[in-house]
Amino acid sequence: MPAPTSFNNYIDTHADAFIKRLGDAVAIQSISSDALRRQDVIVMGNWLNGQLNELGVETKLVDLGTHEMQGQTLQLPPAIIGRLGSDPAKKTVLIYGHYDVQPALKTDGWKTDPFTLVVDEDSGRLIGRGSTDDKGPILGWLNVLEAHKNLGIAMPVNVRFCFEGMEENGSEGLDECIQEEVKKGKDGWFDGVDCVCISDNYWLNTRTPALTYGLRGIAYFSINITGPGQDLHSGLFGRTVHEPMTDLIKLMSKLVDHNGDILIPGIDDMVPPHDEEELKLYQKMDYTIDDIEEAAGGKVALSSEKTTVLMGRMRQPSLSLHGIEGAFSAVGAKTVIPAKVGGKFSIRLVPPQTPEKIIPFVNAYLEAEFAKFNSKNKMEIEYLHGGKPWVADVKHWNFEAAKKAIEAVYKKTPDYTREGGSIPVTLTFAESLGVNVLLLPMGRADDGAHSTNEKLDRSNFIEGTKVLGTYLYEVGAAA
Numbered sequence: 188m189p190a191p192t193s194f195n196n197y198i199d200t201h202a203d204a205f206i207k208r209l210g211d212a213v214a215i216q217s218i219s220s221d222a223l224r225r226q227d228v229i230v231m232g233n234w235l236n237g238q239l240n241e242l243g244v245e246t247k248l249v250d251l252g253t254h255e256m257q258g259q260t261l262q263l264p265p266a267i268i269g270r271l272g273s274d275p276a277k278k279t280v281l282i283y284g285h286y287d288v289q290p291a292l293k294t295d296g297w298k299t300d301p302f303t304l305v306v307d308e309d310s311g312r313l314i315g316r317g318s319t320d321d322k323g324p325i326l327g328w329l330n331v332l333e334a335h336k337n338l339g340i341a342m343p344v345n346v347r348f349c350f351e352g353m354e355e356n357g358s359e360g361l362d363e364c365i366q367e368e369v370k371k372g373k374d375g376w377f378d379g380v381d382c383v384c385i386s387d388n389y390w391l392n393t394r395t396p397a398l399t400y401g402l403r404g405i406a407y408f409s410i411n412i413t414g415p416g417q418d419l420h421s422g423l424f425g426r427t428v429h430e431p432m433t434d435l436i437k438l439m440s441k442l443v444d445h446n447g448d449i450l451i452p453g454i455d456d457m458v459p460p461h462d463e464e465e466l467k468l469y470q471k472m473d474y475t476i477d478d479i480e481e482a483a484g485g486k487v488a489l490s491s492e493k494t495t496v497l498m499g500r501m502r503q504p505s506l507s508l509h510g511i512e513g514a515f516s517a518v519g520a521k522t523v524i525p526a527k528v529g530g531k532f533s534i535r536l537v538p539p540q541t542p543e544k545i546i547p548f549v550n551a552y553l554e555a556e557f558a559k560f561n562s563k564n565k566m567e568i569e570y571l572h573g574g575k576p577w578v579a580d581v582k583h584w585n586f587e588a589a590k591k592a593i594e595a596v597y598k599k600t601p602d603y604t605r606e607g608g609s610i611p612v613t614l615t616f617a618e619s620l621g622v623n624v625l626l627l628p629m630g631r632a633d634d635g636a637h638s639t640n641e642k643l644d645r646s647n648f649i650e651g652t653k654v655l656g657t658y659l660y661e662v663g664a665a666a
């Protein structure tokens with residue numbers, strides 16, 4: 188059942204106001220991984236809560252307690268649980284999103300201030316941190332609510348919300364919060380949920396909308412190496428002491444090959460090979476090597492074979508090196524030997540891998556390799572956070588409803604994709620509620636999520652809002 192014409196017209200005629208609201212959200216620097224910005228994440232949660240209340244959503248802010256980060260005890264940002272409608276004749280859809288963002292500094296290479304939404308009239312791009320991940324999609328849902336409220340039309344389904352402010356930093360406390368809510372049964376706010384919809388990932392290219400039925404999991408580590416009591420002068424101590432940075436670089440170089448192969452024995456082998464039928468899925472996808480190179484901003488694809496690249500992202504694990512805490516990284520030529528360094532890396536996981544299954548392989552390998560150095564430094568492996576991979580049934584009416592919505596708005600059949608990124612809570616919803624979970628991306632492959640100059644195309648924000656609204660009508664009409 189298509190959305191009413193008045194709904195689509197409202198979205199078109201209020202586009203500028205929606206973009207202004209996105210600008211207000213982007214301006215709040217809700218970086219969950221930076222202790223100095225924790226108060227901004229909480230401000231963002233309160234802002235979002237206020238918006239929901241104004242649009243008629245009843246909410247409760249769930250206190251997730253505190254956690255230790257960067258040597259401090261910090262308040263976790265609240266989970267926002269919301270509800271609108273309780274008509275037993277209607278289906279109930281649970282919507283998830285996250286209001287925190289990745290860090291961003293102008294000096295990282297942004298052309299404009301990351302926290303001022305810039306509307307580039309020529310390209311139609313809305314540029315700013317969080318525009319596509321995940322403030323734009325969250326605001327897409329608010330746009331849908333606003334249209335219904337101001338047009339005086341009833342929502343086609345009952346809606347439940349779950350918004351968090353720690354997704355980019357391990358989703359701490361959220362699993363327990365959801366499980367508690369589910370445990371309350373009839374008295375809980377998630378009682379009667381029929382399906383879940385998450386808009387927090389991206390199309391495979393810049394042309395074709397996608398529906399996503401899989402996510403990789405993640406296990407994030409830091410290798411911490413210590414030795415000297417303080418930073419040292421390299422002229423006085425070079426070739427005199429075991430240097431933590433030298434040990435760390437050598438160790439990190441043993442994790443992954445230049446062609447992407449994971450060098451930790453047992454990790455790549457855990458994944459069963461694909462069969463012919465699965466291969467056909469990748470062959471059919473609207474995807475070229477140019478798409479990946481355009482999104483990456485360079486001719487850097489690991490293979491010239493489209494299926495190899497797609498499988499590398501969707502059905503194989505990957506290991507990425509992210510950075511070194513404590514290393515000298517400023518301008519100039521400081522001649523220091525850092526006393527303490529932490530090498531950050533993560534492994535993206537696919538079924539049947541889980542963080543618990545791969546951690547022993549990582550520990551055993553790093554300890555054995557470090558032992559070979561005969562270094563007098565100390566090495567400690569820290570597991571920072573993780574999440575399991577997830578795969579859903581695309582034949583479910585939830586996916587059918589989203590397919591119809593995309594066809595109605597974009598006049599195109601969506602690509603069915605598995606996302607290379609991770610949203611740890613997805614599996615928690617699927618398992619604890621026992622319902623189908625759908626990922627309905629709003630943005631394009633070249634949006635630059637987590638990167639510099641992150642953007643959401645104006646058309647994706649506006650047409651994407653229509654897709655979200657139409658999807659609710661299609662769910663409402665599903666048998």
Ligand SMILES: C[C@H](N)C(=O)N[C@@H](Cc1c[nH]cn1)C(=O)O
Binds near residue numbers: 407
């Ligand atoms: C796909 C989603 N928009 C996303 O960006 N997820 C993050 C989650 C995460 C895990 N550790 C830190 N962030 C991701 O896939 O990196």
Ligand SMILES: [Zn+2]
Binds near residue numbers: 321388
């Ligand atoms: Zn996200």
Ligand SMILES: [Zn+2]
Binds near residue numbers: 289320355636637
């Ligand atoms: Zn993200």
